[in-house]
Amino acid sequence: MAAETGHGELTTSGYIEHHLQNLQVCKDEAGAWVWNHCAGNPMAINVDSMFWSILLGLTFSFLFWRVAKKSSTGKPTKWQAFVEIVVEIVDGSVKDTFHGKSRLIAPLALTVFVWVFLMNLMDLVPVDWIPFISAEYLGIPYMKVVPTTDVNVTFGMSIAVFFLIIFYTIKNKGVGGFVAELTLHPIAPSFKGPAIIAAPFIIAFNFILESVALLAKPLSLSLRLFGNMFAGELIFILIAILGVWQLPLHFGWAVFHVLIVTLQAFIFMMLTIVYLSLASESH
Amino acid sequence: MDINMTLIGQTIAMIVFVWFCMKFIWPPILNALEERQKQIEEGLAAADKSQEKLVEAQAQADEIVAEARQQATGILDQAHARANEIVADGKDAGVKERERQLAAAKAEIEQEANKAREELRGQVSAIAVASAEKILNREIDDKAHEDILGKLAQEI
Numbered sequence: 001m002a003a004e005t006g007h008g009e010l011t012t013s014g015y016i017e018h019h020l021q022n023l024q025v026c027k028d029e030a031g032a033w034v035w036n037h038c039a040g041n042p043m044a045i046n047v048d049s050m051f052w053s054i055l056l057g058l059t060f061s062f063l064f065w066r067v068a069k070k071s072s073t074g075k076p077t078k079w080q081a082f083v084e085i086v087v088e089i090v091d092g093s094v095k096d097t098f099h100g101k102s103r104l105i106a107p108l109a110l111t112v113f114v115w116v117f118l119m120n121l122m123d124l125v126p127v128d129w130i131p132f133i134s135a136e137y138l139g140i141p142y143m144k145v146v147p148t149t150d151v152n153v154t155f156g157m158s159i160a161v162f163f164l165i166i167f168y169t170i171k172n173k174g175v176g177g178f179v180a181e182l183t184l185h186p187i188a189p190s191f192k193g194p195a196i197i198a199a200p201f202i203i204a205f206n207f208i209l210e211s212v213a214l215l216a217k218p219l220s221l222s223l224r225l226f227g228n229m230f231a232g233e234l235i236f237i238l239i240a241i242l243g244v245w246q247l248p249l250h251f252g253w254a255v256f257h258v259l260i261v262t263l264q265a266f267i268f269m270m271l272t273i274v275y276l277s278l279a280s281e282s283h
Numbered sequence: 284m285d286i287n288m289t290l291i292g293q294t295i296a297m298i299v300f301v302w303f304c305m306k307f308i309w310p311p312i313l314n315a316l317e318e319r320q321k322q323i324e325e326g327l328a329a330a331d332k333s334q335e336k337l338v339e340a341q342a343q344a345d346e347i348v349a350e351a352r353q354q355a356t357g358i359l360d361q362a363h364a365r366a367n368e369i370v371a372d373g374k375d376a377g378v379k380e381r382e383r384q385l386a387a388a389k390a391e392i393e394q395e396a397n398k399a400r401e402e403l404r405g406q407v408s409a410i411a412v413a414s415a416e417k418i419l420n421r422e423i424d425d426k427a428h429e430d431i432l433g434k435l436a437q438e439i
Contacts, residue, residue: 024287039285046289053293057300061308068308071315073322087312106313107305115300147293152286156293160301 012241019127019237022046022150023142036142046150053147056118060111086114093270098277100172105276108164109269112157117265119147120229124254124261127236148229148264151222158222161272165217168279182210217275221268228264232257408436 021036026044028034038044067083076084090110098105123146134140147153169178186209189195189202236257239249415432 022289026287038287042285042287044285044287044289045292046287049289050292050296054296057296061300061303064304064308064312068311071311073315073318076319084312084316087309087316091313091316104301104305107309108301110309111297111301111304115297150289152289153293155286156290157297159290160294160297 015241016234016237018142019131020144020234021142022144023048023140046144046152048142048144049147049150049153052122052145053119053153056122056147057111057115060114060118064110064114086110090269094273097270097273098280100277100280102276102280104164105273108276109273112272113265113269116148116157116225116268117262119153120261120265122146123149123229123232123236123257126250127233127240146229146233148225149233151226151230154222154226155218157268158218161221161275162218165214165275165279168276172280182214183207185210221271221275225264225268228260232260404439407439411436411439 023036023046024038024041024044025033025035025047026038026041028037063079064083067080071080087110090113091106094106094109125145130145131143134143144150166178169181173181183203183206185206187202187206189199189206191199232253235253236250239246239253242249412432415435
C-alpha cells in the first residue's frame with residue numbers, strides 16, 4: 001500500500017487505478033515525447049509492458065540458448081534436463097496435434113509457452129514490490145509488471161498467430177482453398193439448376209459466418225489469456241488492500257494462481273498449435 | 284487498456300523471439316534429444332545382446348568344465364590302473380628274481396657240498412690207506428688185504 005507518490009490522498013479506488021495504469025510514452029500534438037498523458041492516443045507505447053515482455057523473452061531465449069549451445073548427448077546437467085523436459089512436453093503436444101511437417105510450429109509453441117508462462121509468472125511477485133521500488137528509487141510513477149494483463153500484449157501475440165493461420169491456409173490449400181473455406185462452408189451452395197439463384201445468398205451467409213469464426217480465433221485466444229491474468233492481478237490488488245489479512249489470502253490465491261499461470265500458458269500454446277494444424281489440414 | 288502501438292511492438296518482439304528459438308534453440312536441443320534417444324536405444328540393445336552372450340558363454344563354460352571333469356576322471360582312472368599294473372609287474376618280477384636267486388644259491392650250495400664231499404672222501408680214503416698201511420706193515424702182508432682196504436675206501 002505504499003505506491004502512491006504525489007497523486008493525491010491514498011484512496012482504495014486511487015490505489016487500484018494506479019496499479020492498473022501502464023507507463024506510457026507518446027508524442028503530443030507538438031511532436032514532443034511525453035510520458036503518461038497518452039490516454040486514447042493510438043500511437044502510445046506501454047513502456048512497462050514492452051520492457052517486461054522483452055526482458056522475459058530475453059530471459060527465455062538466453063536460458064534455453066545456453067542449453068542449446070552446450071547440448072550434448074552425454075549425461076545432461078540438471079538445468080539441461082529441465083529444459084529438455086519442457087522441450088519434450090512441447091514437442092509431444094505438437095506431434096499429437098499437428099501432423100504436417102513444419103520447422104516453425106514446434107519452436108513457435110515452445111516460445112509461446114515459456115514466454116507466456118514467464119509473463120504470467122510475474123503475477124506472483126507481490127503487487128507492490130516492483131511499483132514501489134520504481135516509484136521510490138527510480139522515479140517511475142507507473143509500473144505494471146505483468147505484461148499479459150495488458151490487452152495489447154496478448155493481442156500482439158494472437159495477431160501473429162492470426163497471420164500465421166492465414167499464411168498456412170493459403171500455403172497448404174492455395175488462395176482458392178482459402179476463399180472456398182470462407183464461402184463454401186458450412187452450407188454448400190449448389191451451382192446446378194434453379195438452385196443457382198440461391199447460391200450468392202448462401203455464399204454471403206457462409207462468408208459472414210466463417211469470417212466471424214476466423215476472427216474469433218485470435219480474439220478468443222488473446223482475450224482468454226488477458227481476462228484470466230487481468231482478473232488474477234485485480235484480485236491480488238484487492239487482497240493487497242486488506243492490510244494484515246492479505247497475508248493468508250495472498251498465499252491462498254497465489255497457490256491457486258500458480259495453476260492458472262501454467263494452465264493459461266499451456267492453453268495459449270495448445271490453441272496456437274490447434275489453429276495452425278486446422279489451417280494446414282484439409283477436412 | 285487502450286489499444287496502441289504496444290500491440291505492434293509485441294508482435295515484432297514475438298516474431299524475433301520465435302525466429303531466434305527456431306534458429307538457435309530448437310534444432311540443437313531436439314537433435315541432442317533424438318541423438319540421445321538413439322544412443323540409449325542402442326545401449327539397451329547392446330546390453331540385451333551382451334546378456335544373451337553372457338548366458339551363452341556361461342553354458343559354454345559349463346560344458347567345457349563338465350568335459351574337463353570327465354577327462355580328468357578318465358585320466359585319474361587310467362593312472363590308477365597303470366599304477367596297479369606297475370605294482371603288480373614289480374611284484375611278479377620280484378618273485379621271479381627271488382626264485383631265480385634261490386635256485387642259483389641252492390645249486391651253488393649243492394656244488395660246494397659235492398666238491399667238499401669228494402675232497403673229504405679222497406682224504407678219508409688216503410688216511411684210511413695210510414693207517415691201514417701202518418697196521419698192515421706190522422701185522423700182515425699188503426697184498427693179502429689190499430682188496431679189503433680197497434672195498435673199504437670205496438664204501439666211505
